Amino acid sequence: MEAISNVHRSLQYDELQSPVSTLLNIFSRISKDVDRALNQQSSYNQRLALKAVVDRLDAQLQNLTRTSNKYAPRFYPIAQSWREIIVNYVEELAKATELRQEIDSPYIIGVPLTLEQEIFSGRNDIGTRIEQLILDRRRPPLLLYGQRRMGKTSLLNNLGKLLPNSIIPLFIDLQGAPSSASNHAGFLYNLARGMITSAKKQSALTLPSLTREDLEKDPFTCFDEWLDKVEEALQDNTALLSLDEFEVLDSAISKGRFDQQDVLGMLRHLIQHRPKFKILIAGSHTIEEYQRWASYLINVQVVHISYLKEDEARQLIECPVKDFTLGYEPDAVERVLQLTRCHPFLVQLLCGEIVALKNEQDPSVRRLATLADVEAAVPEALSHGSLFFADIQNNQVDAAGLAILRFLAAQGEGAVVTINTILQQLPNVSESAFELLLQRELIEEVGEGYRFQVELIRRWFIQ
Numbered sequence: 200m201e202a203i204s205n206v207h208r209s210l211q212y213d214e215l216q217s218p219v220s221t222l223l224n225i226f227s228r229i230s231k232d233v234d235r236a237l238n239q240q241s242s243y244n245q246r247l248a249l250k251a252v253v254d255r256l257d258a259q260l261q262n263l264t265r266t267s268n269k270y271a272p273r274f275y276p277i278a279q280s281w282r283e284i285i286v287n288y289v290e291e292l293a294k295a296t297e298l299r300q301e302i303d304s305p306y307i308i309g310v311p312l313t314l315e316q317e318i319f320s321g322r323n324d325i326g327t328r329i330e331q332l333i334l335d336r337r338r339p340p341l342l343l344y345g346q347r348r349m350g351k352t353s354l355l356n357n358l359g360k361l362l363p364n365s366i367i368p369l370f371i372d373l374q375g376a377p378s379s380a381s382n383h384a385g386f387l388y389n390l391a392r393g394m395i396t397s398a399k400k401q402s403a404l405t406l407p408s409l410t411r412e413d414l415e416k417d418p419f420t421c422f423d424e425w426l427d428k429v430e431e432a433l434q435d436n437t438a439l440l441s442l443d444e445f446e447v448l449d450s451a452i453s454k455g456r457f458d459q460q461d462v463l464g465m466l467r468h469l470i471q472h473r474p475k476f477k478i479l480i481a482g483s484h485t486i487e488e489y490q491r492w493a494s495y496l497i498n499v500q501v502v503h504i505s506y507l508k509e510d511e512a513r514q515l516i517e518c519p520v521k522d523f524t525l526g527y528e529p530d531a532v533e534r535v536l537q538l539t540r541c542h543p544f545l546v547q548l549l550c551g552e553i554v555a556l557k558n559e560q561d562p563s564v565r566r567l568a569t570l571a572d573v574e575a576a577v578p579e580a581l582s583h584g585s586l587f588f589a590d591i592q593n594n595q596v597d598a599a600g601l602a603i604l605r606f607l608a609a610q611g612e613g614a615v616v617t618i619n620t621i622l623q624q625l626p627n628v629s630e631s632a633f634e635l636l637l638q639r640e641l642i643e644e645v646g647e648g649y650r651f652q653v654e655l656i657r658r659w660f661i662q
């Protein structure tokens with residue numbers, strides 16, 4: 200398995216002018232998928248991801264028997280033996296978990312949820328809102344705005360499930376290839392490639408191809424012509440082009456890697472003159488923070504993504520997947536809800552720790568989580584989630600904000616403190632510091648005072 204997972208690092212086939220490169224590409228992709236699967240933390244998620252790989256291999260095996268590629272007979276047995284190795288490994292994993300009588304943890308912490316993952320919960324309300332805005336005749340661009348780790352990328356990956364079939368979601372992660380490209384041709388090439396891959400995956404729709412060579416001469420014109428062909432391929436459907444991690448593109452433009460007018464002009468043209476396309480940008484900046492975009496993204500509509508609904512979070516706790524074997528005492532569930540405020544990442548983090556903790560206990564008490572278990576999992580969650588919490592502390596608040604958070608945290612769970620008390624204690628803090636904390640959804644106003652929005656985050660700040 201390890202060898203399979205490493206193959207993609209050394210396989211070079213891009214430059215080969217031979218039909219063999221198509222086949223090598225298949226193996227490289229499978230290898231990448233296996234690599235990703237083995238990096239999943241829990242045995243459950245490894246198995247889930249590997250089963251998907253086996254399905255893909257099955258499809259490829261079928262193709263290999265039908266294709267006229269002369270190298271197919273040479274590679275067929277290799278694909279077959281990869282399949283066997285992976286299937287055996289999945290079985291071994293399942294047996295080992297069963298033998299140890301462990302609770303299979305389905306929780307996924309920190310990486311965006313993909314389409315295959317059953318644990319994606321809720322968000323129907325956001326799907327409905329996006330759908331309505333897409334139907335809006337003024338065709339406003341959309342901004343999916345939410346705090347870090349609130350589930351923006353997971354939502355975009357799963358939009359296909361939430362929207363009607365006539366809307367084709369095209370998902371582009373700007374953190375990946377597009378913004379690291381060295382010139383406009385590279386950028387547009389990666390953009391097109393992302394759209395093609397996404398259409399195939401989410402909607403089984405084949406978009407016309409576009410090569411780098413085509414783009415070199417006159418990138419923007421060529422891209423525009425390609426979009427004409429894409430519109431034809433879309434027939435009566437609408438494409439929703441989602442650009443995730445928008446701040447990465449923003450900073451690439453700041454650094455002068457791309458020309459602001461060219462790139463943003465292209466987006467604006469798309470918004471205004473291509474009715475079959477809708478644009479959605481996602482990121483953790485507010486629209487005010489995207490200043491340079493204001494004149495390009497006219498009438499932008501904000502879709503706010505925040506905490507899960509209570510019933511959605513309950514499901515994530517008690518029934519994250521079918522056949523989940525851990526039960527909760529009622530007050531234990533309530534406590535998870537209170538501690539996390541239904542923040543999707545924090546629910547997964549804490550519940551993942553609860554499962555880990557239960558697995559260390561005697562099998563006779565293993566299947567029921569109590570209030571004491573939930574409390575015992577909190578320090579573990581703070582420690583394993585430290586990247587998330589430290590990001591708040593280091594990147595999202597300034598010194599004054601930090602002082603306010605520390606002071607509030609020290610007042611205890613749920614404490615509401617008036618602004619005057621805080622200003623008396625912290626003479627260097629101005630009222631504007633509160634604005635930032637409110638905007639970051641870290642604190643909220645209650646009557647005359649403020650308190651933490653999420654108890655787990657407060658716990659971090661008393662440490």
Ligand SMILES: Nc1ncnc2c1ncn2[C@@H]1O[C@H](COP(=O)(O)OP(=O)(O)OP(=O)(O)O)[C@@H](O)[C@H]1O
Binds near residue numbers: 349
């Ligand atoms: N709908 C959901 N159901 C269950 N869990 C979710 C859901 N959305 C997000 N999560 C959890 O939150 C984590 C973070 O999700 P995701 O990466 O999509 O957030 P994000 O807003 O894109 O984060 P970032 O700001 O870092 O880009 C996931 O790993 C998963 O544990």
Ligand SMILES: [Mg+2]
Binds near residue numbers: 351353443
């Ligand atoms: Mg994201």
